[in-house]
Amino acid sequence: xxxxxxxxxxxxxxxxxxxxxxxxxxxxxxxxxxxxxxxxxxxxxxxxxxxxxxxxxxxxxxxxxxxxxxxxxxxxxxxxxxxxxxxxxxxxxxxxxxxxxxxxxxxxxxxxxxxxxxxxxxxxxxxxxxxxxxxxxxxxxxxxxxxxxxxxxxxxxxxxxxxxxxxxxxxxxxxxxxxxxxxxxxxxxxxxxxxxxxxxxxxxxxxxxxxxxxxxxxxxxxxxxxxxxxxxxxxxxxxxxxxxxxxxxxxxxxxxxxxxxxxxxxxxxxxxxxxxxxxxxxxxxxxxxxxxxxxxxxxxxxxxxxxxxxxxxxxxxxxxxxxxxxxxxxxxxxxxxxxxxxxxxxxxxxxxxxxxxxxxxxxxxxxxxxxxxxxxxxxxxxxxxxxxxxxxxxxxxxxxxxxxxxxxxxxxxxxxxxxxxxxxxxxxxxxxxxxxxxxxxxxxxxxxxxxxxxxxxxxxxxxxxxxxxxxxxx
Amino acid sequence: xxxxxxxxxxxxxxxxxxxxxxxxxxxxxxxxxxxxxxxxxxxxxxxxxxxxxxxxxxxxxxxxxxxxxxxxxxxxxxxxxxxxxxxxxxxxxxxxxxxxxxxxxxxxxxxxxxxxxxxxxxxxxxxxxxxxxxxxxxxxxxxxxxxxxxxxxxxxxxxxxxxxxxxxxxxxxxxxxxxxxxxxxxxxxxxxxxxxxxxxxxxxxxxxxxxxxxxxxxxxxxxxxxxxxxxxxxxxxxxxxxxxxxxxxxxxxxxxxxxxxx
Numbered sequence: 081x082x083x084x085x086x087x088x089x090x091x092x093x094x095x096x097x098x099x100x101x102x103x104x105x106x107x108x109x110x111x112x113x114x115x116x117x118x119x120x121x122x123x124x125x126x127x128x129x130x131x132x133x134x135x136x137x138x139x140x141x142x143x144x145x146x147x148x149x150x151x152x153x154x155x156x157x158x159x160x161x162x163x164x165x166x167x168x169x170x171x172x173x174x175x176x177x178x179x180x181x182x183x184x185x186x187x188x189x190x191x192x193x194x195x196x197x198x199x200x201x202x203x204x205x206x207x208x209x210x211x212x213x214x215x216x217x218x219x220x221x222x223x224x225x226x227x228x229x230x231x232x233x234x235x236x237x238x239x240x241x242x243x244x245x246x247x248x249x250x251x252x253x254x255x256x257x258x259x260x261x262x263x264x265x266x267x268x269x270x271x272x273x274x275x276x277x278x279x280x281x282x283x284x285x286x287x288x289x290x291x292x293x294x295x296x297x298x299x300x301x302x303x304x305x306x307x308x309x310x311x312x313x314x315x316x317x318x319x320x321x322x323x324x325x326x327x328x329x330x331x332x333x334x335x336x337x338x339x340x341x342x343x344x345x346x347x348x349x350x351x352x353x354x355x356x357x358x359x360x361x362x363x364x365x366x367x368x369x370x371x372x373x374x375x376x377x378x379x380x381x382x383x384x385x386x387x388x389x390x391x392x393x394x395x396x397x398x399x400x401x402x403x404x405x406x407x408x409x410x411x412x413x414x415x416x417x418x419x420x421x422x423x424x425x426x427x428x429x430x431x432x433x434x435x436x437x438x439x440x441x442x443x444x445x446x447x448x449x450x451x452x453x454x455x456x457x458x459x460x461x462x463x464x465x466x467x468x469x470x471x472x473x474x475x476x477x478x479x480x481x482x483x484x485x486x487x488x489x490x491x492x493x494x495x496x497x498x499x500x501x502x503x504x505x506x507x508x509x510x511x512x513x514x515x516x517x518x519x520x521x522x523x524x525x526x527x528x529x530x531x532x533x534x535x536x537x538x539x540x541x542x543x544x545x546x547x548x549x550x551x552x553x554x
Numbered sequence: 555x556x557x558x559x560x561x562x563x564x565x566x567x568x569x570x571x572x573x574x575x576x577x578x579x580x581x582x583x584x585x586x587x588x589x590x591x592x593x594x595x596x597x598x599x600x601x602x603x604x605x606x607x608x609x610x611x612x613x614x615x616x617x618x619x620x621x622x623x624x625x626x627x628x629x630x631x632x633x634x635x636x637x638x639x640x641x642x643x644x645x646x647x648x649x650x651x652x653x654x655x656x657x658x659x660x661x662x663x664x665x666x667x668x669x670x671x672x673x674x675x676x677x678x679x680x681x682x683x684x685x686x687x688x689x690x691x692x693x694x695x696x697x698x699x700x701x702x703x704x705x706x707x708x709x710x711x712x713x714x715x716x717x718x719x720x721x722x723x724x725x726x727x728x729x730x731x732x733x734x735x736x737x738x739x740x741x742x743x744x745x746x747x748x749x750x751x752x753x754x755x756x757x758x759x760x761x762x763x764x765x766x767x768x769x770x771x772x773x774x775x776x777x778x779x780x781x782x783x784x785x786x787x788x789x790x791x792x793x794x795x796x797x798x799x800x801x802x803x804x805x806x807x808x809x810x811x812x813x814x815x816x
Contacts, residue, residue, distance in 0.1 A: 501610065502647045508631035509607045509641050510657075510718065511664035520660065524651025524701070 100381075102195065103354055105323035106187040108295050110213070114170040116297070120144065123267050126170045130236050130270075135247065143256035143266030150260035156446070157384045157413045162358055167299040167330050169268045171213040177234065178218045188212050195321065197290050204536055207232045209289040213298055214270040225283060230314075231276040232287055235303050238274035245276060250305055253336035253364050261360045265301045265334040272302030272333065277312040277343075286315040286348075286534055291331070293322035293357070299330040306336070308343035308371075315346040317537065321381070322354045328383065329357045337365035337373060341395065344372040350537060353381035355411060361387045369395030369424075376532050379406040379414050388446055390419035393427035400429040405529040408441030408473070417447035417478075420460065422485075428459040434526055435466045437473035444476040445494075453484040464494040467525050560585040560757050561726050566617035568605050575601045577782035579617070583726070583775075586754045590768055590793060591761045593779035594801040599761045600644055602779075603730040607631050607641045621726065636668025640724030642715035644731045648703040654714065655698040658684060658721055665722050680721075687720040690750070692743050708735045716747035726757045733767035745770030765797040 112129060114122045123144050127137040152159055178184040181198050192198060192210050201208045207221030209232070216234035225232070231242065238246050256266035273289045293300050308314055322329060331353060339345045345365065353359055359382040365373040375389035391400030402418030414437075420429040435443035445464045466475035477494050499521050507517035523530075530538045566579040575598045583589050593599050605612050606619060608631040618625050626634050649657065659680060666673050688695055691713040703711050712732050719727055729748065733741055748758060748771050760771060768776070768790065776792040777784045786792065 500647070503649060505604075505607075505609050505631055506643065506647045507649070507657075507661075509635055509643075510661040510722065511632055511635035511668055512661060513632050513664070514630070516660070516664065520652055520657070521649065524649055527651030527701075 100324060100354055102321035102352065103324035104191075104194065105325075106191055106294055108171075109185075109187065110171045110173050110295070111175050112170075112172040113168060113295075116168055117165045118144075118147075118167070118169055118264075118268070122169050126268055126270060129170070129172060130239070132239060133243065136239055139251065139256075140267050140269075143263050144268075146256050147260060147263035147267055150257075150263055152260060153386075156386055156444075157415050157442075159358070159360075159384065162328065162330065166297060166327070168295060168297055169299050169301070170270060171295050171298060172215050173212045173294075174215065174217050177216055179220055181218060184210075184218050188217055191292060191294065192218070192290065195290060195292070195319075197288075200288065200536065204285060204534070205288050206283055206285045207287040209234060209273050211271040211289065211291045211300075211302055213293060213295050213300065216271045221287070228281050229276075229278040230281060230283060231274065233274050235269070235272050235274045235305060238305070242274070242276070245307065246274070246305070249307060249336065249338055251336075253338065253366055254334050254362050258362060261332045262334055262362045265303060265332050265362070268299070269301050269303035269334070271300075272304040273306070273316070274304070275306040275308075275314060275316065277308045277314045279309040280311045281309075282312065283314040286317045288317045288319070291318065291320040291333075293320075293329055293331065293353075296325050297327050297329060298322075299332070301331075302333045304333065304335040306345060306347070307338045308340060308345045310340045311342040312340075313344045315348065315534075317348045317350075317534070319350050319352070321352050322357050324354045325356050327356065331357055331359045331361070331382075333361045333363075335361070335363040339365060339367045339371035339373050339398075341369045342371060343368075344374075346374040346376065347389070348376040348378075348533060348537065350378045351381060351385065353383075353385075355381065355383055357382045359383075359385040359387065361385075363387065363389040364392070365390065365400070366392045366394050367398035367400055370397045371395060372399045372401070374401040375403070375418065376529065377402070377404045377416065377418075378529060379404070379416050382412065382414075384413045384415070386415045388417045388419050388448070390421070390448075391429065392421045392423060393429065394423050396424050397426045398424060399427065402429075402431045402433075403529055403532055404431075404433045404445075405526050406433075406435040406443050408435065408437040408443040410439040410441060412441045413444075414442070415444045415446055417445045419448040420450070421448070422451040422455060422458050422460070425456045425458075427455075429461070431460075431462045432528060433462075433464045434529060435464075435475055436469065436522060436525065437466070437475050438469035440472040442474050442476070444478065446478040446480075448480045448482070449490070449492075450482045451485050451488055455485040456487045458485060458488040458490075460488070460490045462490075462492045465525070466496045467522070468496065468498050560587075560622065561759075562618075562620040563602075563606075564618045564620070566602075566605070566614065566619065568601065568612050568614040568617075570601070570612050574615070575612075575782055576605070579779075579782070579784055581759075581777065581784060583757050583759060586752075586757060587774040588748075588752065588758045588760065588771060589775045589777060590773040591759055591777050591779055591784075592763065592765075592793060592796055594763075597779045598782040599779055600730055603641055603644075603728045603759075603761055606634075606728055607639060608634050632664070632668070635722075635724075636665065638725035640719055640722055640727040642712075642719060642727065642729040642732045644734070646703045646711045646715055648701070648706075650701050650704050652702050653699050654702055655684065657702050658718065661718070662721060683721060684717075687717045687747075690720070690743075691717050691747055692740075693717065709737070709740045712736060712744060713740065713747075716744050719751065720747055723751075725755055726759075727751070728759045728761065730761045731763065732760075733762050733764065741767060742770055765793040768793050
C-alpha cells in the first residue's frame with residue numbers, strides 16, 4: 081500500500097499563544113530591578129543584593145570576562161536574534177523569602193496557586209522551592225528530612241550557611257569557561273537550588289523547584305548544585321513556565337550534580353516555557369564508583385532550546401541514563417540530546433531520545449558518546465526516535481561518537497517515523513476517531529518518558545498534551 | 555428468503571491509485587449467518603475487507619455497501635465500527651507504547667459511546683471479560699500490559715484480533731485470513747472464539763485461502779472470488795470442491811470468462 085498523505089487533525093502541542101495555558105502575567109512589582117543590559121555594575125549589584133563573600137563576587141566578575149571573550153556557539157540553532165543588551169539580568173521580586181505560602185506576596189502566591197505548586201507540595205513533595213524572576217520567593221522542606229541532615233535551600237542561603245560545601249563544588253562540574261552561556265550564568269546567577277543528601281539517606285519522595293518568569297525581557301539564570309553523598313538517593317524535579325510576550329526572554333541555567341560512591345540521583349525536567357523564551361541550559365553530572373545518574377528531560381515549550389544533559393562516569397560500575405523527549409511545534413526549535421563520557425571501567429550508559437515535530441517545528445537530537453582510552457567492559461546504548469507529524473516539520477540527528485578503547489559494546493539506533501495511515505486506520509476500525517487515533521499514537525510514542533515520571537507528573541504531561549489535542553479538533 | 559438481509563454489497567467497483575481491483579462484487583449475508591469468501595491471491599479479498607471498513611487508500615468507483623439498511627460508504631472507519639462492523643486484520647499493525655488494556659478500554663468506550671444508548675463502561679466488568687477472552691484465546695494474562703502487537707508472534711497477533719472481537723462484540727465481523735500462519739491448535743482456538751460469537755445477532759465473513767478453518771467454523775455459505783468478482787456461491791460443499799480441484803482449475807470448473815486486465 082502506498083503512503084498516501086493522511087489528513088491529521090490540527091494537533092497543537094501546547095505552545096502556540098492561543099493554547100498555552102500558563103501565559104498569564106501579573107503586574108511587575110519588583111523591589112529592585114537592575115538596568116537593562118549586562119556590565120560589571122550589574123554583576124556587582126547582584127552580588128551586593130545577595131551580600132556575598134568576596135570569593136563569590138570575584139568568581140562572578142571573572143566569569144563576566146570569560147563571557148565577553150567567548151564566541152557564540154558556531155553550531156546548532158541560529159541565536160543571532162538574541163540581544164544581550166535588551167535583557168534585564170536581575171529583577172528582585174521580594175525583600176525576603178517565605179517559609180510558608182502566607183509570607184509570599186498575594187500576586188506571586190496567586191501565580192503559584194494557578195500552577196498548582198502549593199497543592200502539589202501538600203500532596204506528594206518532600207520539599208519545594210519556588211522562584212519568581214530572579215529570586216526564590218518560597219522555600220520549604222519537610223521537617224523529617226531536615227532532621228536527617230538533608231539540605232534543600234536556595235544557593236544564596238547555601239553560600240551564607242554552607243560556604244565550605246559550596247566552595248568545594250560550585251563551578252567545578254560546569255566551569256565558567258565551559259561555554260558562553262555557562263560563563264553568563266556564572267556571572268549573573270540568581271536563585272536555583274542547593275541540595276545535599278548525607279550518606280545513606282534516601283529521599284523517597286521528590287523535591288521540586290519551580291521556575292517562573294513574570295517580567296518582560298527577563299533573563300533568568302538559576303544555579304543548581306546537587307551533592308548526593310555515598311549511598312544516598314534523591315529525585316529532584318523542576319518545572320518552568322512564563323507569560324507570553326512579544327519580546328524575547330532568556331533562561332540560561334547551570335546545573336551541577338555530584339553523585340558520590342553508590343549514590344543515585346534522578347533529575348526530572350518538564351520544561352514548558354512560553355514561545356518567546358530562549359532556553360539555553362548547561363546540565364552536567366559526575367557519577368563516582370557504582371553511582372547512577374538519570375536525567376529525564378522533557379522539553380515542550382520555549383522558542384529555542386539547546387540542552388544536552390551530560391553524565392561523566394568517573395568511577396567503576398557507574399551508570400548514566402538520559403531520557404530526552406522534545407516537542408517542536410510551530411516556530412520552535414528543540415535542539416536537545418545528551419552526552420555521556422565514560423572515564424572508568426565497567427561503566428554503562430543508556431540514552432533514549434524521542435522527538436515529535438509538527439507545524440514546521442524542528443527537533444534535533446545532538447549527542448556525544450565518548451569513551452576514554454584503555455578502558456574495559458564499557459556498554460552503551462543510544463536510541464533516537466523521531467516522529468514527524470507533517471511535511472513542514474523536520475528532524476535531524478547529530479550523534480558524535482568518540483571511542484578510544486577496544487572493550488566496548490555500543491549500540492546505536494535511530495529511527496524517523498511518521499504516523500502511518502495503517503496505524504490510524506487500525507485504531508479507527510476499532511471505533512476511535514481520527515484525532516483520538518493520532519493522540520493515542522503520539523501518547524504511545526512518548527510512553528517511555530511518561531512511565532519514568534512520578535504519577536502526578538505523568539498525569540500532568542498526558543493532560544497537557546491531550547487537552548491541547550482535544551481543543552484543536554473541529 | 556425469509557430473513558432480512560443484514561449485510562449487502564451491490565455491484566461494488568473499487569481500486570487503488572486508478573488501478574481497478576474489484577469489478578462488480580455482489581454479496582448478501584443474512585442476519586446471523588456466517589459466510590466464507592475464498593479465492594486465490596490477488597483476487598481482491600483483502601481489498602474488499604479493507605473497503606468494507608473504509609480504508610482511505612482505496613477508491614470506490616461504483617456500487618453500495620449496505621449494513622442495517624444504511625449505505626456505509628460515506629462513513630468513516632470509526633463510524634462503521636460504531637455501527638457494529640469489525641475487521642480482524644490479516645497483518646495487525648504495532649502500536650508502540652500503547653498497552654493492550656489501555657487500547658481496548660479506549661476502543662470499548664468509543665464503541666459504547668458510538669452506540670449512543672448512554673451506557674458507561676464498567677471497569678470491573680471490562681477487566682473480567684478481558685481476562686476471560688484472553689484465556690479463551692490461550693493468551694497469557696500478562697499480554698494486557700504489553701504494547702499492542704509489538705513483538706507479538708504472528709499467531710499471537712491473530713489471537714489478539716479475536717480477543718478484540720470478543721470484547722467489542724460486533725454485529726458483523728470480517729476475518730481477513732485469520733487462519734493463515736496458524737498451526738492446527740491455534741486454528742482451533744481461533745475458531746472457538748468465532749463460534750462463541752455465533753448467534754442470531756452476529757454475522758461474519760471469513761476470508762480464507764484454505765478449507766481447513768471451515769472444518770471448525772461451519773459456514774452457511776461459501777463464495778469464490780476471482781479477479782475482483784464473486785464467481786460462484788454455494789453451500790459448505792463448495793469449499794471442499796475447491797480444495798479438490800484447486801484454484802488453477804477454477805476457470806474451467808466454474809466456466810469463468812476473465813476480463814482483460816488493464
